[in-house]
Amino acid sequence: MEGGRYKVAVSDSTHYIQSVVVSPMSQLLSSDQLKLNDVFKVTQYNLNSSKGHTFLVLGSLEMESLMSIRSKIGEPVNVDHDPDIASTGNAAVRTAPPAAPPAVNNAPRPNPFQSNIGNATMANRPAVAPPTGGSEEPESLQPIANLSPYHNRWAIKARIINKTDIKKFANAKGEGKLFSATCIDNSGEIRMTAFGDVVDKFFDMIQEGQVYFISNAQVKIAKRQFGVRNEYEVHLEQSSLISMAREGGEALPSVRYSFIPISHVSNLDKDNNCDIIGIVREVGELANIVTKTTQKNLSKRDLTLVDTSNCSIKVTLWGQQAENFNDLGNYPIVAIKGARVSDYNGRTLSTSSMSTITMNPDIREAHELRGWFDSQGINEASRSLSTAANLAVSAKKDDRKTVAQIKDEFLGSGDKPDFFSILGTIAYVKSDATISYMACPTEGCNKKVLEEGPNMWRCEKCQKVFDRCDHRYIMSLQIGDHTGQTWVNAFNETGEQLLGKTAEEMYHLKINDDAAYSAVFKDAIFKPYVFRIRAKQESYQGEMKLRCNVLSAVPVNAEDDLDNCEWMRNGDFHPTRLDAQQDAAHLIVNAKRQSNVENVVAIMTMGGSSKANYNMHSHRQGWRVMPPLVLKNRQNSNQRQRIIAFLGSPLEESAQASLASIGKLLKKNGVALDIISFGSQEANATAVAQVLAAAAAVEANASNLHEALLAPGCECHVLQVGAGESLSEMLMTSPILLGEDGSVPMGGDFGMDGDMDPELAMALKLSLEDEKSRMEREKGANSSATNPPAENEMVVDEDDEEAMLARAIAMSMESAAQEKQQ
Secondary structure, eight states, X not given: OBTTBEXXXXXXXXXXXXXXXXXXXXXXXXXXXXXXXXXXXXXXXXXXXXXXEEEEEEEEEEEEEEEOOSSOOSOOEEGGGOHHHHHTGGGGSOOOOOOOOOOOOOOOOOOTTOOBTTSOOGGGSOOOOOOSSOSSOOTTBOOGGGOOTTOSSOEEEEEEEEEOOOEEEEETTEEEEEEEEEEEOSSOEEEEEEETHHHHHHTTTOOTTOEEEEESXXXXXXXXXXXXXXXXXXXXXXXXXXXXXXXXXXXXXXXXXXXOOGGGGGGSOTTOEEEEEEEEEEXXXXXXXXXXXXXXXXXEEEEEEEOTTSEEEEEEEEHHHHHSOOOOSSOOEEEEEEXXXXXXXXXXXXXXXXXXXXXXXXSHHHHXXXXXXXXXXXXXXXXXXXXXXXXXXXXXXXXEEOHHHHHHTTTTOSSSOEEEEEEEEEEEEOOSGGGEEEEOOSTTTOOBOEEEETTEEEETTTTEEESOOEEEEEEEEEEEETTEEEEEEEEHHHHHHHHSSOHHHHHHHHHHOHHHHHHHHHHHTTOEEEEEEEEEEEEETTEEEEEEEEEEEEEOOTTTSSOOSGGGGOSSSSSOHHHHHHHHHHHHHHHHHHHOTTOOOOOOOOOOSSSSSOOTTTTHHHHHHHHHHHHHTOSOTTSOEEEEEEEOSOOXXXXXXXXXXXXXXXXXXXXXEEEEEESOHHHHHHHHHHHHHHHHTOOOOTTTHHHHHTSTTOOOEEEEEOTTSOHHHHHHTSTTTSXXXXXXXXXXXXXXXXXXXXXXXXXHHHHHHHHHHHHHHHHHHHOOSOOOOOTTSOOOOTTOTTOOTTTHHHHHXXXXXXXXXX
16 A cells, blocks of 8 residues: 555456556555455546556445455456457557536625635636637546546546746756646645746636636646645646636535634644634734845735634735735634744744635635624634744644753754753853843844943944943843753843843842842742743854754743643543643642732643653652752742642653652652542552652552541642543542641631631731741750751752752852853
């Protein structure tokens, strides 16, 4: 089998012939409905010859005639080796014309509001040239879906729904020209292209909206970036025949859409094509740009579309499509076929010469969209996919990299830069005078200026001297994850987001208040972000060095950065494990924040996306260093420390050996652990018991874990949810969200409803904390033994070579000093 096609030998008991089976008949072979030695009647086929060999292309058969037998009939010989057949040519094998596809009454209805953007109207179209080859229906008529390179003798009857202008190009072979058109019938669509002198023959003849018979052309593998949903395309030749169909054109569709919601565009890869329909919320002004390659002026116009998914996206029209766009007002509907996905400033769409744009189409989707917008959408705020802040969020999870992968996969070492995202934490920010530079105040320039005297700065680009200058960030910072740390550069907009102040403010703060200046950097570290990185090797002082620039930094969203491995696609929890986990995480975040305004909730680690497991072994350093380190540096050191872990996929056996040491480390540092196990409870029962028993300092195994965790003073919990149950509903009634007596705690061990009297709850909480502190001080004064660590202190076991907790900041500072010396 090759590409969904089968090579077989068929026999009539006297002769056999090599054959190629294509769709739909090939589907019978794939599903084993058609087997070896079966007897059947062929209803659609073509006879072809190549290099002296004859072969058949089989398209379909009559199912009623299908009969199975145990062995072959007769002793057939190859039809190419029979001298009697060879002397009479191919006449011995007769070809019956296939039946034409059934007509479908879906003729396009006239619509006074419908127009095709960027295409000539019927009134302005030139007269059609006289048809070539007559207008009679060819005997070898085939549906577009059956075309393939194996067919030599074919003809199609199709409507032209799109035609490009003549494009000129130049390559190693010289200069050339081409044009393309999209053909459609009831079975599908295909792209048709003409090159060189063939363009002059057929360009004026082919007109949009008309129906033609097309034959004597080559079928080749298609270039999928052009957006036509067919694995093949037609190349016209000088010998090709094209004639206008006089009858039957009303049965062919005018366009076929496969719409997707705007919210799903973020899941598509860059340069993919899609069909969308949306309400025009904003129309940009017509602008002209100069292309980098041809240095020609090109018109562009930006539209903002919104649909029922309540997401909006920017769509860019080019050339005549931008110039001919007519804003009809009152939020018109636009349907676009063949829009191309781009990752510039998040997710955007752009049209091409092969795109079809229709205003206010008379289709079901347009009527449903209009009803939604008029009733509710016009008053609702939509989420934009086309913003710089959305760049890292909209990136697919398989775009995520770790710090170690930057080196292991040689990112940035190619001819073009690599773009990826990193889920990491700021470990260190260089705070010397090089965090900013003096820039030209001219809008859009931003070049470095030279100080020529008091209040005199010169810009070499603008060739002007200014009495002031702007300060812009050019920061170096170290970010890290569970696999290591790396240096990256951040510029003005990103720097303002990370530090919370402008470069101008930081410049004056360093001069006037050095303590406040240092405090800004201290507040910026140990915060997690999703960093969008551009990596490229550049030459510096004759040496190639990797340069990583931060394009955007988005604070971590606890609902987006959860275990997203292949196991989470299972549908044993409605609608999937991943969706159930996101709902539960949302519930936890809201409950913890509402129970106490001082509570802080954050995500610190997640499952690996490259393997079908939650690889805790590879995340061991993340578990041992990052969560305890961030918890230690929390703003309110009196707050309790807790980690809530979702476990929705099986653990590797190699990872389970480290779970006990992880639990002991959490116990030493006063960190409580809750585990929500769902979907793989039996496979993870032993592992859950090991880590919770160590974290709670109890003797427990998988069978008595629940009883052991109910012991007085135990702050660890486990929630096991079976398939089919609601994860959120089970969580709402569990001790993870409720106190032991069923009430929501306000951070203390007393039980009450904090919503009834939040001031009293907060007073009780503070009173309890003060009483605990007094008792601990008295106990320490009366005891000669070594004091146990306070709840907010970090305990480090120096004998454990993996306990890098106390050295994390020191390592960052050492790396910073080394970098400064270089």
